[in-house]
């Protein structure tokens with residue numbers, strides 16, 4: 438067996454997000470979020486599930502930190518619920534909400550686990566949505582005020598900061614396709630949202646620098662390598678357009694201070710303009726300390742003039758393995774993506790801030806969850822991350838999505854991604870075989886293939 442040793446300082450982590458695990462959706466002064474509103478709207482979430490209770494992490498965080506310590510995690514990535522600390526999105530602070538996060542960070546530090554905080558993982562205060570939400574440029578200003586509150590409370594002890602999680606998902610499923618909160622179906626609004634999210638990212642990075650905090654700050658993007666169905670020119674062009682739509686629309690402003698021109702032209706013609714003010718792109722193009730990437734799958738596309746505004750159709754290659762999300766298992770895509778990012782954008786450092794898979798997990802007669810498919814998935818992706826590191830890509834850490842089964846957005850609780858199985862009937866936590874496997878990987882700092 439070949440041992441693939443990871444760098445001595447490689448960070449082994451796991452990730453969650455506030456709305457997906459905390460519950461206590463209206464307790465201790467927390468304000469309503471757009472996901473509270475969306476999940477309480479009939480027909481939006483499978484089985485009518487909501488995040489009202491979720492994994493009850495708000496009340497069980499001490500038990501959960503003990504489980505993280507049992508796994509030997511170096512770091513735990515979680516998000517702050519903006520409306521839990523600022524119920525109206527701005528103004529009056531909810532001290533009980535802030536205190537929850539201070540206690541969580543305190544428990545993590547005592548357990549020897551580095552906190553990694555995501556400031557925004559989709560749960561915008563509903564009060565700000567009433568003022569236009571991310572389509573309103575003012576929300577960028579309110580985001581920085583919120584970020585400064587958290588920076589000042591936790592900035593001295595938290596080493597890793599992520600401004601936004603997957604702004605592409607917030608923009609398009611949330612504002613063009615209507616599949617995510619706030620459930621808007623307006624492409625032009627989605628483009629303005631994307632821009633205001635990026636602007637708020639740049640403004641928050643500037644503020645972080647001005648505060649002189651000791652940690653590192655970056656952003657997490659869902660990045661998907663795109664491959665042409667065939668080598669004909671039309672399919673290759675379709676591939677380039679899909680890459681611009683999903684990846685470059687966010688990578689280029691952040692790293693180059695400009696939007697992909699060809700796609701911008703298509704948007705001008707087919708969607709309409711969105712407002713960019715004078716030095717916006719200069720603000721967005723702030724130097725960041727790392728790029729976080731969430732990798733799950735690749736896309737294979739072909740040209741189809743009738744398919745959408747781009748004439749790009751996604752195809753599902755035959756004979757491949759797919760997860761419960763219908764996502765192709767393609768570990769090589771992680772290697773290809775890391776190599777491309779290193780070559781085209783050269784981020785100072787990269788963290789794989791999410792990688793994982795949903796499978797049909799069940800408690801077997803022995804009381805265990807034998808999730809061998811997940812172990813195989815994680816091992817294959819770690820192998821490709823290691824290949825990229827050996828090729829010189831500065832990958833500094835890996836966070837499994839997810840620490841625990843949780844509320845999977847529009848799919849409710851039907852999809853299980855966790856290392857820890859959650860019995861939602863009694864909130865029992867059960868370490869899956871993948872959790873025990875991950876514990877050994879962390880301890881040995883190598884995988885064998």
Ligand SMILES: N#[N+]C[C@@H]1[C@@H](O)[C@H](O)[C@@H](O)[C@@H]2O[C@H]12
Nearest residue numbers: 454602603731791838845854
């Ligand atoms: N779907 N799916 C799983 C996972 C989702 O649960 C996370 O909240 C997102 O950051 C990202 O989409 C990935």
